[in-house]
Amino acid sequence: xNQDPDTIHESVRQHYGERISQASSCCSSDSCxxxxxxxxxxxxxxxxxxxxxxxxxxxxxxxxxxxxxxGQTVLDLGSGAxxxxxxxxxxxxxxxxxxxxxxxxxxxxxARAGAQRLQLANVEFREGLLEKLPVDDDSVDVIISNCVINxxxxxxxxxxxxxxxxxxxxxxxxxxxxxxxxLPGQIRSSLEAWAGCxxxxxxxxxxxxxxxxxxxxxISISPTYFDEEMIEEAVRDMGDDPxxxxxxxxxxxxxxxxxxxxxxxx
Numbered sequence: 139x140n141q142d143p144d145t146i147h148e149s150v151r152q153h154y155g156e157r158i159s160q161a162s163s164c165c166s167s168d169s170c171x172x173x174x175x176x177x178x179x180x181x182x183x184x185x186x187x188x189x190x191x192x193x194x195x196x197x198x199x200x201x202x203x204x205x206x207x208x209g210q211t212v213l214d215l216g217s218g219a220x221x222x223x224x225x226x227x228x229x230x231x232x233x234x235x236x237x238x239x240x241x242x243x244x245x246x247x248x249a250r251a252g253a254q255r256l257q258l259a260n261v262e263f264r265e266g267l268l269e270k271l272p273v274d275d276d277s278v279d280v281i282i283s284n285c286v287i288n289x290x291x292x293x294x295x296x297x298x299x300x301x302x303x304x305x306x307x308x309x310x311x312x313x314x315x316x317x318x319x320x321l322p323g324q325i326r327s328s329l330e331a332w333a334g335c336x337x338x339x340x341x342x343x344x345x346x347x348x349x350x351x352x353x354x355x356x357i358s359i360s361p362t363y364f365d366e367e368m369i370e371e372a373v374r375d376m377g378d379d380p381x382x383x384x385x386x387x388x389x390x391x392x393x394x395x396x397x398x399x400x401x402x403x404x
Contacts, residue, residue: 143291146338147241147267150289154195155244158219177313178202178225185228192221192252196284197396198313198362201225203282205311209233210279213303215268215296215312216240216286220249220261226282227258237278238263239271269295273303283312285396288339297352304403310354312399315339316361319393339394354401362396 177199186192195218206212206229214223217238226236238261240246246263253261266272268290281300290296300310317339340348342359349357 146289146291151242154218154242157195158242158244158248182225185225187256190256192219192224194221195219195286196222196313197315198284198398200282200284200311200313201229203311203313203398203400204280204309206230206234206280211235211277212237212280212282213271213273213278214238215271215281215283215300216289217249217263218242218245218284218286220252220263222282222284223249223261223263224252224256224258227253227261230260232260234260236261237273239266239268239273241265241267269299271299271303275302276305278303278308279305280309280311283314285313285315287312288315290338293340293345294348294351297348297354301352301354301403306403308403310349310399310401310403314345314397314399315394316342316345316359316397317393318342318395342397345399349401353403355404357401358399360398362398 177196179199179202182199182201201222204212204226206226208229208231210230211234212223212226212230214226214236217223217240220238223236223238227234230236236258238249240249240263243265246265249263253263264272268287269292281304287293287296304310319341342361346357346359
């Protein structure tokens with residue numbers, strides 16, 4: 139990585155702040171991610187009131203993966219506009235609690251407005267970095283995340299924080315972008331590719347190793363490969379840099395994929 143962590147944070151913050159300010163979904167023509175109907179089951183989408191629209195910035199369905207239960211405390215890493223938090227709130231019920239953490243003020247504002255509009259009293263949103271979570275030690279039953287850990291410059295610190303805030307026996311259930319082998323250097327050094335969910339993606343073996351190093355156990359990583367349309371969207375989101383445009387799409391298609399990732403704190 140040739141970019142300073144603070145520079146990456148600011149670039150990603152600006153990217154998604156602009157997206158939500160424009161009220162555009164990540165799944166528009168310049169997106170990195172997947173339309174909601176492709177990743178969420180119809181019964182989950184039906185829990186939102188008719189006509190309610192919450193922009194999605196994810197690459198999978200961590201809610202179904204987490205198998206949430208009533209009464210649990212859930213933490214969403216990079217909660218964005220709040221969609222997964224709203225789904226989680228329905229699953230854990232009034233005796234449960236959902237905390238969303240995001241570093242983009244515009245996202246926090248949008249998510250809080252959505253929770254108020256949906257009258258979800260068991261949801262709160264906190265501004266902060268994944269590398270320094272504003273959450274107490276040993277306080278969370280389940281951690282979810284949807285295509286956000288790849289955006290964090292220091293993933294070892296993220297997983298250390300995950301371990302810190304999880305209760306013993308607590309579960310991790312995330313969707314994220316990983317790679318099969320190294321990415322070209324042009325991608326790794328591109329801020330546009332960082333914001334586009336590509337440049338910060340770890341090799342799947344490195345991802346597992348960092349989780350293990352943090353103390354997490356029972357790690358499972360299952361691939362969900364991108365289709366051609368999703369690859370085209372990822373390429374478009376990397377901007378107009380000729381060096382990036384020169385990279386064959388087949389290289390990207392073979393290198394990156396979404397994954398369903400679970401683990402536990404012993």
